[in-house]
Amino acid sequence: EDKVVQSPLSLVVHEGDTVTLNCSYEVTNFRSLLWYKQEKKAPTFLFMLTSSGIEKKSGRLSSILDKKELFSILNITATQTGDSAVYLCAVGPNFGNEKLTFGTGTRLTIIP
Amino acid sequence: GAGVSQSPRYKVAKRGQDVALRCDPISGHVSLFWYQQALGQGPEFLTYFQNEAQLDKSGLPSDRFFAERPEGSVSTLKIQRTQQEDSAVYLCASSFTGRRGGEQYFGPGTRLTVT
Numbered sequence: 001e002d003k004v005v006q007s008p009l010s011l012v013v014h015e016g017d018t019v020t021l022n023c024s025y026e027v028t029n030f031r032s033l034l035w036y037k038q039e040k041k042a043p044t045f046l047f048m049l050t051s052s053g054i055e056k057k058s059g060r061l062s063s064i065l066d067k068k069e070l071f072s073i074l075n076i077t078a079t080q081t082g083d084s085a086v087y088l089c090a091v092g093p094n095f096g097n098e099k100l101t102f103g104t105g106t107r108l109t110i111i112p
Numbered sequence: 113g114a115g116v117s118q119s120p121r122y123k124v125a126k127r128g129q130d131v132a133l134r135c136d137p138i139s140g141h142v143s144l145f146w147y148q149q150a151l152g153q154g155p156e157f158l159t160y161f162q163n164e165a166q167l168d169k170s171g172l173p174s175d176r177f178f179a180e181r182p183e184g185s186v187s188t189l190k191i192q193r194t195q196q197e198d199s200a201v202y203l204c205a206s207s208f209t210g211r212r213g214g215e216q217y218f219g220p221g222t223r224l225t226v227t
Binding site: 004034036041042043044045048088090098099100101102103104105 | 115116143145147152153154155156157160168171203215216217218219220221
């Protein structure tokens with residue numbers, strides 16, 4: 001059975017700090033790993049990492065994929081209160097299509 | 113449309129009632145997915161359509177759950193004889209099948225409470 005484990009489960013930091021969120025996985029047919037940000041409603045897409053794209057960056061957010069060690073990290077630098085959310089990691093078999101297997105998420109709280 | 117929409121946003125049902133949840137995917141998106149998200153958990157896969165074909169329904173928890181997408185656009189998830197354990201947020205996602213991208217875009221969800 002496919003498995004995705006995220007750590008820590010929750011994290012509280014002060015505004016301006018840098019955080020690192022972890023995601024490890026065990027899947028039988030890996031093709032892609034995706035990061036989503038979930039505030040009170042719809043998960044919003046952040047990054048997709050595949051064999052051909054193991055590092056992504058957008059503004060203060062960046063992510064890397066280690067296919068050998070089967071994990072990914074999501075880094076957020078200079079955190080802001082708007083970064084407070086649950087961050088979900090998911091793995092999928094076909095570049096984001098077909099079913100995604102999610103972790104339980106990391107709840108990040110930024111204190112002003 | 114601008115994004116995936118779902119209705120209703122909230123639904124309260126008495127145990128034993130049938131419910132129907134609607135999803136309008138992003139226009140032109142071929143693939144449509146349903147997920148169930150319990151409180152404090154990540155979304156769990158229920159079923160997947162490519163156009164009108166239901167290609168994977170392995171995540172449906174029982175035969176009380178039924179999904180359809182008859183014209184390859186709007187989809188309905190139906191739950192018959194609801195039970196308290198069905199209480200959750202039901203998320204719909206769509207994606208464009210192609211060589212580029214393919215990430216899934218989620219709707220706001222329907223929060224179902226069974227009393």
